[in-house]
Amino acid sequence: MNLVLNDGSPDLSENQKLVMDLLERKSGPLSAYMILDELRDSGFRAPLQVYRALEKLISIGKVHRVESLSAFIACSHMSCEKLGVTAFVICDKCENVQEVSDESISLFVTDLAIKTKMKAAKSNIELHGLCDGCQNI
Amino acid sequence: MNLVLNDGSPDLSENQKLVMDLLERKSGPLSAYMILDELRDSGFRAPLQVYRALEKLISIGKVHRVESLSAFIACSHMSCEKLGVTAFVICDKCENVQEVSDESISLFVTDLAIKTKMKAAKSNIELHGLCDGCQNI
DNA sequence: ACAAAATAGTTATAGTATAACATAACATAC
DNA sequence: GTATGTTATGTTATACTATAACTATTTTGT
Known part of the structure; x- marks a missing residue:
């Protein structure tokens, strides 16, 4: 159980944090396989690790998929959960x-x-x- | 040289016509590989034949790519060349x-x-x- | 501690798209 | 009309994107 007080954003797993941090550092869009390559040194071995982390991050509004680029980008709004459409x-x-x-x-x-x-x-x-x-x- | 009077739309190659007709018949979105399968009997053998035909059809506004479906659909407006944004x-x-x-x-x-x-x-x-x-x- | 459930890792494969090269069709010059 | 350049088409191979199916691990509730 999570008893830590926080800002309301859900806890992220290690992989999710790695992907999130990377996307925030790069600030631009990255493909799933670019993310995989960047995170090999951190232990990533397979695309699914990236896609599963992205799925979670997208579901909580911290990452967006840019369809026409087949790429993923950190939300620039402190998370879009509330803001809705972008x-x-x-x-x-x-x-x-x-x-x-x-x-x-x-x-x-x-x-x-x-x-x-x-x-x-x-x-x-x-x-x-x-x-x-x-x-x- | 093309001396035939027409409605202003450019001539289409055989492959382009086949893809265009198929998309109009189906009316819904089709992936490139669905198109390929449907047109095997008409002589299509490779994805590039489909993609090249689509490229042309998209450039003249007769077909649209629906990014979030990775699929292609016939324009429902008699061609969007003039109409612009959809x-x-x-x-x-x-x-x-x-x-x-x-x-x-x-x-x-x-x-x-x-x-x-x-x-x-x-x-x-x-x-x-x-x-x-x-x-x- | 144990069973059930959720999470993460791994392998293999499906689905989407293009590069690079070969060939054919067509136009124009000579 | 044949050589030549240009454009369109065919073919093979490969790159890129994504998920299915399975295994292993961790977490949680009792």
């Missing part, structure tokens, strides 16, 4: 990824769900293009 | 996919691009959940 804005040149999460995003998703009579479970919103910096080169 | 609404139960393309979608994408100072090239908007029918079962 969008990713991806520069195809410098590969920088911004995570955007504001009222307009969740409003849009809510409206879309109503309009299509859907009970929404999950959304992926990803915008590719050139970031401010890369447009002017 | 969103996909996916029922996780019956696997039906609706393509939505209206002002509110493109407005949202435009706003997001401005807000993030991006020159947008491509967007993926995908909403997963339960459709109207599947909610009441």
Whole structure:
């Protein structure tokens, strides 16, 4: 049993912590196999160790999967559990990824769900293009 | 040289036509390998034949890739070349996919691009959940 | 301590996509 | 019309992404 006072976030297993720390250090998106390679020295041997850790981290909102990159990125919002819907804005040149999460995003998703009579479970919103910096080169 | 009068859509190669017809017949999303299997009798032997046809069809807006399904679907709008941005609404139960393309979608994408100072090239908007029918079962 | 349940490790394999090279089809110049 | 360059297509091999099935370990409740 866990008697330690904490901030409300669930305890993470060793593997989950390793993956989380790595994603936070790198800050950009990493593929599952990049994560595996980076964590070999920490004892990772197989993809499933990565995927299982990611599954947990995604379920608690600390990591997101960027579908169009088949990659994973640490949540930039102190965890999205509360905030709900986010969008990713991806520069195809410098590969920088911004995570955007504001009222307009969740409003849009809510409206879309109503309009299509859907009970929404999950959304992926990803915008590719050139970031401010890369447009002017 | 092509001197035939047509509706403005570019000529498609035999393989491209086969893939396009299949996607239109099925109307739902198909993975590249499902397409390959369906077209073996028509002479398809290798994944690349499918991917190359898809690349072309996607570039002219007649087919979309649904990122979160790793699958491909015929455009339901007579081709999206003009219409621009679309969103996909996916029922996780019956696997039906609706393509939505209206002002509110493109407005949202435009706003997001401005807000993030991006020159947008491509967007993926995908909403997963339960459709109207599947909610009441 | 023991049984049941949850967690983690391992091996093998399925599913998705592209690189690299070979061949064929087609256009244009000569 | 044949040589030549260009584009489209075919083929083989391989890389990348993800999960199934099984085993071992750890944790938890009694």
